[in-house]
Amino acid sequence: MTGGETVSPATPRSPAPPDGLAACPCGRSSGPSPQRRPLPYAGCCGRYIDHFDTTPAPDAESLMRSRYTAFVREQAAYLLATWEVAHRPAQVAFDPGVRWLGLEVRAHRRLDGERAEVEFVARQRMPGGRAHRLHELSRFVRQDGRWFYVDGDLR
Numbered sequence: 765m766t767g768g769e770t771v772s773p774a775t776p777r778s779p780a781p782p783d784g785l786a787a788c789p790c791g792r793s794s795g796p797s798p799q800r801r802p803l804p805y806a807g808c809c810g811r812y813i814d815h816f817d818t819t820p821a822p823d824a825e826s827l828m829r830s831r832y833t834a835f836v837r838e839q840a841a842y843l844l845a846t847w848e849v850a851h852r853p854a855q856v857a858f859d860p861g862v863r864w865l866g867l868e869v870r871a872h873r874r875l876d877g878e879r880a881e882v883e884f885v886a887r888q889r890m891p892g893g894r895a896h897r898l899h900e901l902s903r904f905v906r907q908d909g910r911w912f913y914v915d916g917d918l919r
């Protein structure tokens with residue numbers, strides 16, 4: 765007889781490379797087409813997340829990607845700092861057990877000098893293993909030279 769405790773199977777995890785050298789969660793790659801390589805975090809979204817004061821994301825797509833990465837890495841301060849103040853929540857909660865699987869940016873439209881839209885699909889695995897696709901059209905605004913997330917519509 766067992767003691768009645770349910771033992772959950774170990775979650776397989778790939779060994780983590782040193783922070784900053786691992787591929788950026790946003791999936792951005794660089795290089796000519798056949799040899800495209802994923803950018804490391806430090807050379808991609810980390811430039812903006814870790815240096816928010818001096819290096820803001822230069823366009824709405826980069827901001828969107830860095831916010832996705834901040835969700836993956838649970839960096840609430842960056843999410844709040846890049847949220848347009850009138851739409852900014854008091855805090856950001858991260859769903860325990862949700863794993864982010866990847867990001868696909870479908871479109872980036874500059875509407876005028878101060879407004880842009882980014883359409884993306886983010887894939888998640890929910891606790892229990894169910895996969896979920898978050899398809900959103902996000903709105904961004906530029907204020908004082910910095911882009912901010914405003915809000916978004918689920919598709």
Ligand SMILES: [Zn+2]
Nearest residue numbers: 788790808809
């Ligand atoms: Zn990135």
